[in-house]
Structures are given as structure tokens and as C-alpha cells.
Amino acid sequence: MNKTIQREAILNELRSVTSHHTADELYAALRPRMPLLSLGTVYRNLEQMSQAGLILKLETAGRQKRFDGNLKPHNHLRCRRCGAVSDVSDVGLDSAVERLGEAAARLGADGFVLELNGLCEKCRLEEDGKK
Amino acid sequence: MNKTIQREAILNELRSVTSHHTADELYAALRPRMPLLSLGTVYRNLEQMSQAGLILKLETAGRQKRFDGNLKPHNHLRCRRCGAVSDVSDVGLDSAVERLGEAAARLGADGFVLELNGLCEKCRLEEDGKK
DNA sequence: TAGATAGTGATAATAATTCTCAAACATTCC
DNA sequence: GGAATGTTTGAGAATTATTATCACTATCTA
Incomplete structure (x- = not known):
């Protein structure tokens, strides 16, 4: 290259x-x-x-x-409102994902694709503003 | 409808x-x-x-x-060889996914998308056959 | 620095999906 | 059961995201 x-x-x-x-x-x-x-x-x-x-x-x-x-290694959240993808950092999530990786490996999988869905920071504020 | x-x-x-x-x-x-x-x-x-x-x-x-x-609720595996998507049933995986759901909910996410990657049954046999 | 190889920009081609619209169908109300 | 109303259909055009093609140019290797 x-x-x-x-x-x-x-x-x-x-x-x-x-x-x-x-x-x-x-x-x-x-x-x-x-x-x-x-x-x-x-x-x-x-x-x-x-x-x-x-x-x-x-x-x-x-x-x-x-x-x-x-x-x-880090996790992603896709905003259901604006479509943006942001990083999520959370210890609880990370350890759940680690377990998931172990379970997947035990099954002989190469890996997995994971994406959280919800509202990003920006859209959460905007939705709250509306109410 | x-x-x-x-x-x-x-x-x-x-x-x-x-x-x-x-x-x-x-x-x-x-x-x-x-x-x-x-x-x-x-x-x-x-x-x-x-x-x-x-x-x-x-x-x-x-x-x-x-x-x-x-x-x-069930999980999916996408075959990296033929692209087919099959169901995966495994207790260990299910419990890891449940934990993941809890962690996601705690973060305010609506849910998540998860897909394991690897070889499906059929392709695993065919790959083994080649060797 | 020459020759071989790899990468570039422009554009055409492809793949998956969505849109449009007149005609056909399903539902509601008498 | 038949007219009025709203929904869905099939056919094809349009759109969106991505990939392929190719003549030309840049980069690398000896």
C-alpha cells in the first residue's frame, strides 16, 4: 500500500x-x-x-x-432521530460486552457486531426542549 | 392496514x-x-x-x-462465507445478551442490534471437507 | 532515474430500495 | 348489495450508496 x-x-x-x-x-x-x-x-x-x-x-x-x-475497543450508539453514531463509554456495558465476546467465542463465532439504539445527547436535549 | x-x-x-x-x-x-x-x-x-x-x-x-x-427473542449468526443468517440458540449467549439489555436500558438506550459473525453449519462442513 | 506497480479522477455501471400513479381492491355505511 | 372512500397493487421510473473501468499520474524499487 x-x-x-x-x-x-x-x-x-x-x-x-x-x-x-x-x-x-x-x-x-x-x-x-x-x-x-x-x-x-x-x-x-x-x-x-x-x-x-x-x-x-x-x-x-x-x-x-x-x-x-x-x-x-468501544461501543456505539446510533441515534434513532438524527442517525449520528456516537461512542458510548460505560463500565457496566463494557463488562456485559466482554461476557458476550466470551459466549460468542465459545460458540465458535469470529466476533459480533453490536450497536445500541436510542437518542444521542444532542437529540435528547432537543426532544426535552419541546415538552 | x-x-x-x-x-x-x-x-x-x-x-x-x-x-x-x-x-x-x-x-x-x-x-x-x-x-x-x-x-x-x-x-x-x-x-x-x-x-x-x-x-x-x-x-x-x-x-x-x-x-x-x-x-x-433469539440471536442471529451471519455466515462470513455464504452470507446466510441463521438462528443461534445457546444458554450462555442468551444470558450474556440479557445482561447487555439491562446495561443498555440503564444507559437510556431503546435497544440494540446484535449479530454474531462466523461460519454457518453448512459452510463449516464444507470448509472442513476441503482440508 | 527508469521501469514496474499502484493509485487517481472522472465517469459509467450496478445493486438495493423507494417512489409514482392509474387501475383494482377492500372496507364502510346505507 | 352497491356506492363512496380509502388502501393497495403492479409496472416501471427514480434514487441512493457503492463498485468497476480506464487512461493517466504518482510512488516505489533497483
């Missing part, structure tokens, strides 16, 4: 945000700096880097795939 | 199989009996019935959505 300006830019962008971009969000974020960047290049590199284990591909509910530059 | 022949047929088909059909698999399964059935009708009804809670929509990894006529 050669080093290219485009690939570096995509990886840096993904690592510098805690949100979990879709391919077209990344494209939109990078275009001002790289006006010739092509959407196909973004897709190609995201796929490549997730194969190589440099980033995570989140392909759970919702139409578009999202990508995560944070490789440390 | 009116009662129609198409809707009944789709629901019955989903309930009579333990595999988890995609829209086009259902379409293919029903066409011999209902040659005028349209794929749009299948999609429309699947969406409607999952909204109404008559069936489950499984929209995890993989491009196509799958639908499940079994409403009892």
Missing part, C-alpha cells in the same frame, strides 16, 4: 474527529482542501484501510457505512 | 421458514404461485409489517436487509 496524499488526508481526518464519518461526509470535509479529490478515491481508500486494519468499518443499521479511526 | 392476498402470502412465507429471507428471495419464492406479484409490493409490505411489529427487520451488516417472522 503506497503512501499517497489522499490516503493520509482521509486517515488523518478520520482520526481527528470522534464522530463516525460516512464516505460522502469525508469527501465533503476534505474537498475544500483537495478540490480534485474524487468520491471513488474516498471509497477505495476506506475499503483498503479497513481491510488492512487501520480503521474500522461500521456496517450496521442505516443505509450508509460509517468509518471509525479509533481502534480501541 | 387492509387484508390483502399479497400481504398474507408474504407473512405466511416468512413464518414458514427458519431462514431469514431478503425481499428478493421472498419475491422469488412467491412468484411461482403469484406470477403477477411485484417486487415493490414485497418491499412495501415488509416495511409496513415491520413497522407494525408483525415481523422483524434485520438490518445489520451486508447490503440487503433480511426479515424474520419469528418474534420470540
Whole structure:
């Protein structure tokens, strides 16, 4: 895998945000700096880097795939209102997930995909505001 | 929601199989009996019935959505080789998932999506056969 | 620095799903 | 049972997300 300006830019962008971009969000974020960047290049590199284990591909509910530059084990919440995916950190959840991993391994599974559903911080505040 | 022949047929088909059909698999399964059935009708009804809670929509990894006529809580394994989704029943897994549900509820989440990844029965045998 | 390889941008192609709309059907009310 | 009303259908067009193609350019290796 050669080093290219485009690939570096995509990886840096993904690592510098805690949100979990879709391919077209990344494209939109990078275009001002790289006006010739092509959407196909973004897709190609995201796929490549997730194969190589440099980033995570989140392909759970919702139409578009999202990508995560944070490789440390952590959990995700998808907002049922705005669709954003945010990180969840909670000790109780982490230990439940660990147990789940053990149960899955015992069954011979390679792993699992998990995503919490609910309202993100932002939408929770907005819904409360309405009442 | 009116009662129609198409809707009944789709629901019955989903309930009579333990595999988890995609829209086009259902379409293919029903066409011999209902040659005028349209794929749009299948999609429309699947969406409607999952909204109404008559069936489950499984929209995890993989491009196509799958639908499940079994409403009892149970877990799924997606085969990394053939893409099929099968039911997994295991006491250890169930209790880990229950804990996970409690942790998620404590955090204010509505629920979660979970899918194990690995080889299904059929592919496991075939892979073993090769060696 | 030349030759081999890999990656890029532009665009076409594909896959899955959703939308549109006139005609057919189901339900309600008399 | 038949008219009025609302719902659903089939057929096809449209949309969305993603992948493939390909001539050209950048990167790497010797």
C-alpha cells in the first residue's frame, strides 16, 4: 500500500474527529482542501484501510457505512432521530460486552457486531426542549 | 392496514421458514404461485409489517436487509462465507445478551442490534471437507 | 532515474430500495 | 348489495450508496 496524499488526508481526518464519518461526509470535509479529490478515491481508500486494519468499518443499521479511526475497543450508539453514531463509554456495558465476546467465542463465532439504539445527547436535549 | 392476498402470502412465507429471507428471495419464492406479484409490493409490505411489529427487520451488516417472522427473542449468526443468517440458540449467549439489555436500558438506550459473525453449519462442513 | 506497480479522477455501471400513479381492491355505511 | 372512500397493487421510473473501468499520474524499487 503506497503512501499517497489522499490516503493520509482521509486517515488523518478520520482520526481527528470522534464522530463516525460516512464516505460522502469525508469527501465533503476534505474537498475544500483537495478540490480534485474524487468520491471513488474516498471509497477505495476506506475499503483498503479497513481491510488492512487501520480503521474500522461500521456496517450496521442505516443505509450508509460509517468509518471509525479509533481502534480501541468501544461501543456505539446510533441515534434513532438524527442517525449520528456516537461512542458510548460505560463500565457496566463494557463488562456485559466482554461476557458476550466470551459466549460468542465459545460458540465458535469470529466476533459480533453490536450497536445500541436510542437518542444521542444532542437529540435528547432537543426532544426535552419541546415538552 | 387492509387484508390483502399479497400481504398474507408474504407473512405466511416468512413464518414458514427458519431462514431469514431478503425481499428478493421472498419475491422469488412467491412468484411461482403469484406470477403477477411485484417486487415493490414485497418491499412495501415488509416495511409496513415491520413497522407494525408483525415481523422483524434485520438490518445489520451486508447490503440487503433480511426479515424474520419469528418474534420470540433469539440471536442471529451471519455466515462470513455464504452470507446466510441463521438462528443461534445457546444458554450462555442468551444470558450474556440479557445482561447487555439491562446495561443498555440503564444507559437510556431503546435497544440494540446484535449479530454474531462466523461460519454457518453448512459452510463449516464444507470448509472442513476441503482440508 | 527508469521501469514496474499502484493509485487517481472522472465517469459509467450496478445493486438495493423507494417512489409514482392509474387501475383494482377492500372496507364502510346505507 | 352497491356506492363512496380509502388502501393497495403492479409496472416501471427514480434514487441512493457503492463498485468497476480506464487512461493517466504518482510512488516505489533497483
